[in-house]
Amino acid sequence: MLLQHMIRTAALLGLFAIVGTGLVALTFEKTKAPIADSQRNALLNSLHQLIPETLHDNDIYNDFIIVNDPLLGAKQSHRVFRARKDSQPVAIVLEAVAPDGYKGNIFLLIAINNQGTLLGVRVVSHTETPGLGDPIEIERSDWITKFNGRSLKQPDTSGWQVKKDGGDFDQFTGATITPRAIVKAVHKSLQYFQANQEILFSRQVKENTDVK
Amino acid sequence: MSNDSYFNITKQGLWGNNIGFVQLLGLCPLLAVSSTVINALGLGLATTLVLLASNVSVSLIRHLVRPEIRIAAFMMIIASFVTAIELAMEAWLFDLHAVLGIFIPLIVTNCAILGRAEAFASRTSIDRAALDGFMMGLGFTLVLVLLGGMREIIGQGTLLSNAHLMFGEAARDWTIVLLTDYRGFLLAILPPGAFLGLGLLIAVKNIIDDLAPKTVTVTPINLATESGAKTE
Numbered sequence: 001m002l003l004q005h006m007i008r009t010a011a012l013l014g015l016f017a018i019v020g021t022g023l024v025a026l027t028f029e030k031t032k033a034p035i036a037d038s039q040r041n042a043l044l045n046s047l048h049q050l051i052p053e054t055l056h057d058n059d060i061y062n063d064f065i066i067v068n069d070p071l072l073g074a075k076q077s078h079r080v081f082r083a084r085k086d087s088q089p090v091a092i093v094l095e096a097v098a099p100d101g102y103k104g105n106i107f108l109l110i111a112i113n114n115q116g117t118l119l120g121v122r123v124v125s126h127t128e129t130p131g132l133g134d135p136i137e138i139e140r141s142d143w144i145t146k147f148n149g150r151s152l153k154q155p156d157t158s159g160w161q162v163k164k165d166g167g168d169f170d171q172f173t174g175a176t177i178t179p180r181a182i183v184k185a186v187h188k189s190l191q192y193f194q195a196n197q198e199i200l201f202s203r204q205v206k207e208n209t210d211v212k
Numbered sequence: 213m214s215n216d217s218y219f220n221i222t223k224q225g226l227w228g229n230n231i232g233f234v235q236l237l238g239l240c241p242l243l244a245v246s247s248t249v250i251n252a253l254g255l256g257l258a259t260t261l262v263l264l265a266s267n268v269s270v271s272l273i274r275h276l277v278r279p280e281i282r283i284a285a286f287m288m289i290i291a292s293f294v295t296a297i298e299l300a301m302e303a304w305l306f307d308l309h310a311v312l313g314i315f316i317p318l319i320v321t322n323c324a325i326l327g328r329a330e331a332f333a334s335r336t337s338i339d340r341a342a343l344d345g346f347m348m349g350l351g352f353t354l355v356l357v358l359l360g361g362m363r364e365i366i367g368q369g370t371l372l373s374n375a376h377l378m379f380g381e382a383a384r385d386w387t388i389v390l391l392t393d394y395r396g397f398l399l400a401i402l403p404p405g406a407f408l409g410l411g412l413l414i415a416v417k418n419i420i421d422d423l424a425p426k427t428v429t430v431t432p433i434n435l436a437t438e439s440g441a442k443t444e
Contacts, residue, residue: 038306
């Protein structure tokens with residue numbers, strides 16, 4: 001009797017598990033395409049903010065390689081998108097990480113043209129203090145646009161710091177660590193670009209199907 | 213059985229036994245997400261959907277499920293719905309999903325939902341369970357939006373900022389700037405502001421309750437203690 005009871009109860013719970021999993025699986029199938037679309041659109045949107053569509057004619061979203069370098073912050077792999085016009089390299093967009101934000105990693109997109117000049121920087125995601133550290137978002141202030149047109153020579157190495165440390169870039173009232181982390185990350189990305197420019201444009205696009 | 217009348221269920225959900233004001237359940241997402249009206253509304257609606265769906269399903273299977281496994285079965289139902297809703301939000305409200313982040317999956321741990329399943333939905337008919345889920349969710353949304361509005365006005369001097377995250381591009385200029393050149397009041401946006409704000413709102417609710425003529429109402433304690441799932 002007891003055994004029968006146990007088996008029935010277990011079977012019932014199993015049934016609930018199957019129905020529940022079925023519901024999740026069904027939703028997953030139905031939402032897979034829209035989610036991929038949304039992610040693609042969100043990234044394309046940021047890419048086009050940095051590199052206007054008039055500047056390139058290739059499918060920038062699919063023309064990327066995956067690199068790994070301590071200068072880009074964090075150990076994970078970073079995508080590098082390449083913009084070309086008439087098959088000539090125009091610019092790249094790097095996925096970089098500023099690892100030393102006030103509350104952890106700040107994820108950045110950094111666009112650099114083939115002369116090594118910054119086309120722009122955007123913060124993709126961060127967990128900095130709301131109200132103090134979040135003027136790094138383009139929606140909140142134009143601070144991040146101050147990187148436009150900068151390069152390794154402009155300013156020179158000593159200028160690639162926040163003003164408080166004797167550099168060229170403003171910090172925020174009440175928040176120095178956040179801008180300091182970004183200035184450092186952008187500077188390092190420029191150094192990375194300078195050292196690897198040739199490879200970045202010439203390396204073949206890997207089969208990216210599994211990354212999509 | 214006046215306890216179960218539609219009117220009473222509505223009243224309990226919105227006021228008398230409000231999840232945010234009275235039961236004080238699900239405070240973690242409530243306090244974390246209520247920094248703007250739109251974030252608050254997003255989480256509130258998602259929670260309402262989960263409550264409604266889980267209450268209906270729990271009521272549907274109430275004669276089937278054995279007491280030994282009821283909590284496990286309820287959790288499975290709730291977790292499935294939350295996952296489904298999270299996926300749906302990521303698909304169709306991508307930006308809002310990005311803002312709310314971890315707090316959507318965390319709806320599973322909002323013990324208000326298990327509490328309603330256990331204390332109410334598993335003992336009543338489907339229509340009542342559905343109404344209870346909807347009203348409890350609406351009550352929770354109401355607290356979220358009130359707190360969100362308060363913190364947004366005091367913290368940033370605006371209302372409905374970032375409405376496009378939820379309502380599409382057309383809503384981008386819905387933002388109402390109440391205080392121009394407002395430098396912001398950081399405390400309201402940071403976590404302490406959430407605690408202070410909620411405390412004030414609860415105080416106001418209690419004052420209103422004290423002023424109201426005393427009628428015989430159901431004591432909220434009954435339902436709250438029955439739920440058994442009080443820990444966050």
